[in-house]
Amino acid sequence: MRVANLILVAFRSLARNKMRTFLTMLGIIIGVGSVIAMLAIGEGSRVNIQNSIASLGTNSIMIFPGAISHGGVRMEAGSVQSLTKEDAQAIAQQCDLISYVSPVVTKGAQVIASNQNWRTLCIGVYNDYFSIRGLNLSNGRLFSASEHRSAAKVCIIGLTVSNSLFGEGHDPVGEYMRINTIPFRIIGLMEKKGQNTFGQDQDDVIIAPFLTVQKRMLSTTNVNQILASSSTAAAMDDATDEIIQLIRSRHHLKDTDEDDFTVRTQADISNIFGSVSKVLTILLASIASIALLVGGIGIMNIMLVSVTERTREIGIRMAVGAKGRDVLIQFMIESIFISFLGGVLGIAFGVTASSMVARFGGWPVFITPFSVVLSFVFSTAVGLFFGWYPAQKAAGLNPIEALRYE
Amino acid sequence: MAGPGSDKLLRAKDLVKVYKAGEVEVRALRGITMEVEQGEFLAVTGSSGSGKSTFMNILGCLDIPTSGSYWIDGQDVSKLNRNQLAELRNRKLGFIFQSFNILPRTSALENVELPLLYNRTVNAKDRRQRAHDALIKVGLQDKITSMPNQLSGGQQQRVAIARALINNPRLILADEPTGNLDTRTSYEIMAVFQSLNDKGITIMMVTHEPDIAQFAKRKIVFRDGRITVDEKITNRKFAEEELKHMPALAVEETV
Ligand SMILES: Nc1ncnc2c1ncn2[C@@H]1O[C@H](COP(=O)(O)OP(=O)(O)O)[C@@H](O)[C@H]1O
Numbered sequence: 001m002r003v004a005n006l007i008l009v010a011f012r013s014l015a016r017n018k019m020r021t022f023l024t025m026l027g028i029i030i031g032v033g034s035v036i037a038m039l040a041i042g043e044g045s046r047v048n049i050q051n052s053i054a055s056l057g058t059n060s061i062m063i064f065p066g067a068i069s070h071g072g073v074r075m076e077a078g079s080v081q082s083l084t085k086e087d088a089q090a091i092a093q094q095c096d097l098i099s100y101v102s103p104v105v106t107k108g109a110q111v112i113a114s115n116q117n118w119r120t121l122c123i124g125v126y127n128d129y130f131s132i133r134g135l136n137l138s139n140g141r142l143f144s145a146s147e148h149r150s151a152a153k154v155c156i157i158g159l160t161v162s163n164s165l166f167g168e169g170h171d172p173v174g175e176y177m178r179i180n181t182i183p184f185r186i187i188g189l190m191e192k193k194g195q196n197t198f199g200q201d202q203d204d205v206i207i208a209p210f211l212t213v214q215k216r217m218l219s220t221t222n223v224n225q226i227l228a229s230s231s232t233a234a235a236m237d238d239a240t241d242e243i244i245q246l247i248r249s250r251h252h253l254k255d256t257d258e259d260d261f262t263v264r265t266q267a268d269i270s271n272i273f274g275s276v277s278k279v280l281t282i283l284l285a286s287i288a289s290i291a292l293l294v295g296g297i298g299i300m301n302i303m304l305v306s307v308t309e310r311t312r313e314i315g316i317r318m319a320v321g322a323k324g325r326d327v328l329i330q331f332m333i334e335s336i337f338i339s340f341l342g343g344v345l346g347i348a349f350g351v352t353a354s355s356m357v358a359r360f361g362g363w364p365v366f367i368t369p370f371s372v373v374l375s376f377v378f379s380t381a382v383g384l385f386f387g388w389y390p391a392q393k394a395a396g397l398n399p400i401e402a403l404r405y406e
Numbered sequence: 407m408a409g410p411g412s413d414k415l416l417r418a419k420d421l422v423k424v425y426k427a428g429e430v431e432v433r434a435l436r437g438i439t440m441e442v443e444q445g446e447f448l449a450v451t452g453s454s455g456s457g458k459s460t461f462m463n464i465l466g467c468l469d470i471p472t473s474g475s476y477w478i479d480g481q482d483v484s485k486l487n488r489n490q491l492a493e494l495r496n497r498k499l500g501f502i503f504q505s506f507n508i509l510p511r512t513s514a515l516e517n518v519e520l521p522l523l524y525n526r527t528v529n530a531k532d533r534r535q536r537a538h539d540a541l542i543k544v545g546l547q548d549k550i551t552s553m554p555n556q557l558s559g560g561q562q563q564r565v566a567i568a569r570a571l572i573n574n575p576r577l578i579l580a581d582e583p584t585g586n587l588d589t590r591t592s593y594e595i596m597a598v599f600q601s602l603n604d605k606g607i608t609i610m611m612v613t614h615e616p617d618i619a620q621f622a623k624r625k626i627v628f629r630d631g632r633i634t635v636d637e638k639i640t641n642r643k644f645a646e647e648e649l650k651h652m653p654a655l656a657v658e659e660t661v
């Protein structure tokens with residue numbers, strides 16, 4: 001009953017000063033809004049990076065030539081030539097936990113078809129590569145065993161390459177083109193994959209049989225990378241160990257020698273980027289929290305000013321029988337209401353801002369319920385915390401002195 | 407000597423108030439002893455600075471005396487804490503100020519309701535009803551939803567009177583209620599006071615205008631923190647009568 005009255009009193013007082021109420025709220029609206037938006041952006045980029053990493057292939061394991069130097073930096077792939085096609089074959093035959101494996105060679109390619117010219121990347125792989133990376137064809141077929149054996153001049157192209165050479169909507173399967181002057185027949189077109197987080201166009205690629213690229217275009221026995229995938233996610237660690245043991249023995253490394261190759265799993269990469277994006281999220285969140293804190297101090301400021309400005313009002317209330325506690329509760333309700341409503345509006349503002357960022361900035365955003373609850377609880381706590389001091393001050397006033405205040 | 411259980415409405419004994427402003431001490435009240443009975447209409451007069459307001463503020467439980475004791479309706483006020491004083495103000499007293507002291511940007515009705523918002527025994531419906539009735543009692547039936555800035559000084563003071571009345575107080579204390587009003591409006595306020603007093607409400611009113619004091623039934627005079635005169639008013643004036651003989655001009659009120 002009494003608290004209901006005090007709520008009424010507080011609301012009347014807020015309604016009497018709509019402008020002041022709104023301006024006080026603005027700090028909280030902006031604070032909460034930026035917390036929501038920042039967390040949404042941080043979380044969005046995390047999800048996006050995870051998706052990109054997932055597109056490397058589920059349960060995939062990458063083996064690069066060369067060791068990790070002590071700074072954690074791998075020497076450039078081409079500078080050490082330690083992996084061969086036979087290593088990949090051995091993995092396929094001897095590692096039980098590996099379901100797919102393919103060596104990978106890459107070569108920059110100048111492509112010409114009819115009168116169109118295009119610069120792209122040509123990679124040579126076995127068909128397992130498509131399974132590991134989860135690549136599907138929208139048209140045509142994969143390479144046959146005999147095409148692999150004979151280093152046939154056939155290729156499968158990405159959509160960007162197809163569009164650049166033959167124009168949009170034209171089916172390239174069956175067409176011919178020259179890659180670095182060698183004529184190739186196109187036997188397949190890959191489904192569109194789009195850009196990854198790092199801005200690479202995943203459709204700007206040509207895939208040819210491994211031996212075709214290695215023998216005809218590179219004339220080398222080395223490979224840039226071996227890509228494998230384990231049969232299950234649980235077997236990842238054991239599969240990795242299996243590969244390391246196998247390649248070490250194939251390379252005749254003594255126990256004291258360091259690996260002359262590097263094994264990275266999808267999980268490793270995901271962890272690296274995961275921690276990067278976590279740092280990013282924390283950074284964004286702390287900037288936003290500062291905004292919220294400033295909003296809270298804004299509440300305290302206005303409430304303090306309003307205790308001074310409303311000293312006479314407080315005196316009048318006390319003169320007609322308000323107790324210190326009644327005044328305290330009234331002021332607390334006012335500041336909690338301001339921060340509560342500010343929180344609600346701030347959430348709306350944050351959601352709107354994040355979807356603007358998503359739409360116009362092309363940034364991925366992801367609003368987590370957690371961030372909504374967090375900023376809501378936080379803003380109400382800000383109201384409680386920063387409302388307390390001015391409310392306490394108002395409640396401690398002496399009625400006659402408050403009334404005399406000019 | 408009557409004890410705390412005295413049937414007097416108000417009893418003050420040796421009230422002393424000393425204000426300390428740094429080194430300087432101001433002895434505003436130097437020992438006030440007096441009694442007020444139920445149904446009295448008392449004018450408190452005296453020159454400026456003689457301690458009238460200090461006395462009223464103490465009786466109104468807005469301030470506390472340096473020493474001495476006083477009883478309101480048999481209750482020893484000097485023994486009460488802050489919250490109990492607030493409760494006493496809320497339930498038994500009505501205070502009217504020279505500067506009206508009504509809340510700005512708040513309708514007449516909401517201003518009048520104010521004391522009942524701090525009284526948990528009155529529900530919202532009764533509160534509205536009583537505020538309505540009080541406004542009618544002071545002649546503001548047409549101004550119920552008006553804001554203070556739409557009201558003249560006299561009307562604002564009537565709002566303040568209605569607010570003082572709403573809790574059916576045992577005692578109304580008014581500190582220069584007509585100090586900011588012109589003569590005709592002052593007389594109208596006196597008419598309200600006299601009619602309230604006729605209904606049995608006890609009123610104590612500070613005024614430095616001798617003609618206003620003539621509307622009361624008893625007069626005390628303050629001088630340097632002491633009561634020097636305490637007498638019955640002989641040729642009492644009646645506001646309704648006086649108003650009849652005044653020009654009924656709609657005089658601009660000075661606020
Ligand atoms: N808050 C105060 N602090 C210091 N002195 C005060 C205060 N209030 C009143 N006084 C002094 O007390 C004396 C009595 O004041 P007051 O009760 O207001 O007189 P009155 O109402 O009769 O004019 C005056 O000398 C005044 O200056």
Ligand SMILES: [Mg+2]
Pocket residue numbers: 458459460
């Ligand atoms: Mg005075």
